[in-house]
Amino acid sequence: MEIDDLDRRIIDQLRVDGRRSFGEIGRSVGLSEASVRARYGRLQRRGVLQVVGMTDARLLGEVEVHLAIRVQRVPLAFVARELSRLAEVRYVASCVGPYDLITDVRCRDLAHLAELLTERVRRINGVEYAEALTVLEVVKDTYLWAGFRDVTPTAAERILPR
Template sequence: MSLAIIEQLQEDGRRPYASIGKAVGLSEAAVRQRVQKLLDQGVMQIVAVTDPLTVGLRRQAMVGINVEGDLDPVADALTAMAECEYVVMTAGSFDLMVEIVCEDDDHLLETINKKIRTLPGVRSTESFVYLKLKKQTYMWGTR
């Protein structure tokens, strides 16, 4: 039942509890209680998701990073950067993959050259500039 509630909220995070209750077969009070439990347990968050283009962030890229030595200090430094939206340790060609969102090409270049490449331990980077975003969803865990 919790997955059905989460799915309803993934479609519209502002959907009224009464509407969710009708869709999943529970009372409004039961839905409210379950949603609060899911929030308290850290199973989900209800947040506003912005479109970077509409808020002036016109350049996005994925950056593959190879690191010399321990990954944690580099990953921690990347997570502290406002431009880094997504930081993941990987197995494969890169030690880390980082999604960065910037205002324009100059901001992207500055972020890569002056912030990322200068971090102690960064051995090399490879950038994959997004030309067009075809799909982005937040339906994890229910499908």
């Protein structure tokens, strides 16, 4: 699907605040509320845009881990599908390099992580090797279009009450 500069600016506004109204977004990007609503609906229907709540694992006391996995003897898609079924797994991607799959996992604590790795992940047919990379501190976590445009508020945005 083709998205244009206005679509990207609408998406950026939602990335900064997913609860921002269509009217506020319209004032920020120079469109009417109806135009923003129509573009939002089109982006959502086509699967380009999904607005969700995000949690901070550290503030919740959870353990966040990236799992790097090597697969042998079975199709990669089989292992990816099996990993996707695990509630703790938030993200699964195939990749190139020393690993075949990268996953993001959240667990209640280290005991939960140990159980997940030893009793479930390593028992999936085809998982040859799984390396857990524990997140100690998130330095940057952004969902803005990197380098696409400056997201500094315009003069009108700074004047309008939020």
